[in-house]
Amino acid sequence: MAAPPASSWRDEGQPPGEVDRLYLEIFDAVIDQRLRPGVKLTEAVLCDAFACSRSTVRAALAQLQHDKIVELQPNRGAFVAQPDIKETRDVFEARRMVEAAILDKLLSLPDLPDRLQQLWQMVRQERAAFERQDRVSWIRLSNAFHVQLVRLAENEVLTELMNSLCSRTSLIIALYDKPGCSACSFDEHEQILQQLSRGDRQGAQHAMRQHLQDCEERMHFADRNVPDPWTMFHRQL
Amino acid sequence: MAAPPASSWRDEGQPPGEVDRLYLEIFDAVIDQRLRPGVKLTEAVLCDAFACSRSTVRAALAQLQHDKIVELQPNRGAFVAQPDIKETRDVFEARRMVEAAILDKLLSLPDLPDRLQQLWQMVRQERAAFERQDRVSWIRLSNAFHVQLVRLAENEVLTELMNSLCSRTSLIIALYDKPGCSACSFDEHEQILQQLSRGDRQGAQHAMRQHLQDCEERMHFADRNVPDPWTMFHRQL
DNA sequence: TTCCAAAATATTGTTGACAATTATCGACAG
DNA sequence: CTGTCGATAATTGTCAACAATATTTTGGAA
Numbered sequence: 001m002a003a004p005p006a007s008s009w010r011d012e013g014q015p016p017g018e019v020d021r022l023y024l025e026i027f028d029a030v031i032d033q034r035l036r037p038g039v040k041l042t043e044a045v046l047c048d049a050f051a052c053s054r055s056t057v058r059a060a061l062a063q064l065q066h067d068k069i070v071e072l073q074p075n076r077g078a079f080v081a082q083p084d085i086k087e088t089r090d091v092f093e094a095r096r097m098v099e100a101a102i103l104d105k106l107l108s109l110p111d112l113p114d115r116l117q118q119l120w121q122m123v124r125q126e127r128a129a130f131e132r133q134d135r136v137s138w139i140r141l142s143n144a145f146h147v148q149l150v151r152l153a154e155n156e157v158l159t160e161l162m163n164s165l166c167s168r169t170s171l172i173i174a175l176y177d178k179p180g181c182s183a184c185s186f187d188e189h190e191q192i193l194q195q196l197s198r199g200d201r202q203g204a205q206h207a208m209r210q211h212l213q214d215c216e217e218r219m220h221f222a223d224r225n226v227p228d229p230w231t232m233f234h235r236q237l
Numbered sequence: 238m239a240a241p242p243a244s245s246w247r248d249e250g251q252p253p254g255e256v257d258r259l260y261l262e263i264f265d266a267v268i269d270q271r272l273r274p275g276v277k278l279t280e281a282v283l284c285d286a287f288a289c290s291r292s293t294v295r296a297a298l299a300q301l302q303h304d305k306i307v308e309l310q311p312n313r314g315a316f317v318a319q320p321d322i323k324e325t326r327d328v329f330e331a332r333r334m335v336e337a338a339i340l341d342k343l344l345s346l347p348d349l350p351d352r353l354q355q356l357w358q359m360v361r362q363e364r365a366a367f368e369r370q371d372r373v374s375w376i377r378l379s380n381a382f383h384v385q386l387v388r389l390a391e392n393e394v395l396t397e398l399m400n401s402l403c404s405r406t407s408l409i410i411a412l413y414d415k416p417g418c419s420a421c422s423f424d425e426h427e428q429i430l431q432q433l434s435r436g437d438r439q440g441a442q443h444a445m446r447q448h449l450q451d452c453e454e455r456m457h458f459a460d461r462n463v464p465d466p467w468t469m470f471h472r473q474l
Numbered sequence: 475t476t477c478c479a480a481a482a483t484a485t486t487g488t489t490g491a492c493a494a495t496t497a498t499c500g501a502c503a504g
Numbered sequence: 505c506t507g508t509c510g511a512t513a514a515t516t517g518t519c520a521a522c523a524a525t526a527t528t529t530t531g532g533a534a
Binding site: 483492493 | 506517523524531
């Protein structure tokens with residue numbers, strides 16, 4: 001078995017083709033904020049950085065555009081997406097709806113406490129990453145928490161949806177979150193788990209809604225983290 | 238203004254590029270059930286049928302794969318997707334969650350009755366299509382109703398999600414619905430609108446959930462509409 | 475110095491060709 | 505007649521070259 005890839009929370013399909021590999025590489029780079037929103041993704045550069053042909057790069061970029069991770073301007077090139085205020089509102093509203101509804105279903109599962117075990121574990125990892133100032137791991141784990149929670153419902157459609165929403169949230173945080181304060185705190189994750197464990201439907205839903213609300217309100221649209229045009233991309237593995 | 242394209246319910250972006258055009262052509266063909274689930278989409282054939290290069294075809298197919306409209310098997314080719322029982326369950330469950338949650342939000346809009354006007358109009362068109370046995374238009378309008386309803390909430394993320402879910406539903410219907418009975422009846426659409434008009438939250442949510450439940454239960458997995466391997470694709474415009 | 479136009483450069487869009495993999499068909503042994 | 509093996513054909517994955525478009529630089533005049 002190969003070493004677990006950087007993002008262990010994404011469901012890994014069959015043997016990854018060349019284009020899939022590139023897709024994941026760029027995707028991870030964006031989510032980890034090594035590629036900041038707004039930077040231009042010149043095909044030749046990616047081509048050179050990942051040792052593949054331009055057709056491969058173009059295919060990967062097309063998929064990323066479809067995921068709203070990059071914006072593809074005709075005849076101008078690809079840029080890491082810069083979600084605006086409206087998109088931020090829409091993404092968080094969708095998350096509140098979906099994740100609250102999910103909790104409802106989870107509480108109907110007979111073996112919920114067992115399944116929550118791994119999530120408690122995950123929150124501990126979040127705390128550890130936070131305390132050792134490992135921002136990249138921490139963002140990744142924060143997303144993983146939400147995705148993993150949805151995954152308990154065993155609904156592929158919703159799981160993939162949450163994956164997409166979390167990715168877009170990462171971009172939003174990269175743009176509008178102050179580096180100092182934490183956008184998605186593990187305390188609140190713990191609270192949600194507690195409410196779930198004791199079977200409190202109202203409490204769990206409220207905790208989740210509040211958590212996402214807080215997350216959204218921590219965004220500062222006034223002075224956004226402007227992308228540095230000179231921050232060119234180079235592979236840093 | 239150009240003549241309205243076949244699918245008027247999809248949000249049309251800026252000038253469509255070559256790949257977008259192909260994407261829509263194939264998409265519509267699948268939704269309209271001119272391309273049945275399971276048929277192989279050979280690149281050269283599409284290439285020839287739509288008068289474009291293979292790179293364009295490949296890009297379009299990649300996007301369609303991402304939307305779960307076609308399945309892309311490595312080194313084997315593209316096939317129109319054949320959602321299984323599990324996927325059917327997941328899609329309908331997701332729809333129940335999302336669409337019920339949407340109703341909640343719609344009822345908080347002050348000018349809801351005004352916005353519902355166009356939906357009443359749409360239901361009338363559904364009935365008309367049904368009565369003149371126009372199955373293609375009718376399936377299209379049924380989808381349009383649900384998408385348009387979500388669109389009233391003015392949330393791009395949810396609108397695109399519903400678009401995707403309705404597309405997948407079309408595939409499911411193509412596979413598992415008996416041609417005789419109607420999967421998504423306009424009567425039930427009317428009921429939902431009525432409950433919404435009178436501001437009955439419980440009633441509207443129940444009507445929507447029941448509608449989707451009925452829709453799902455009308456699927457027959459035993460004898461599925463097996464794809465005819467000899468049914469090769471040729472453009473029929 | 476500042477502004478504008480035009481050449482020069484860089485980047486993207488498209489096409490075609492080649493390599494790698496898979497599907498098909500026929501021969502042949504059991 | 506059935507099933508397996510091997511060669512041929514068809515299809516996909518990848519790459520490199522060319523055309524079209526955008527960006528930058530250069531040069532000159534107000």
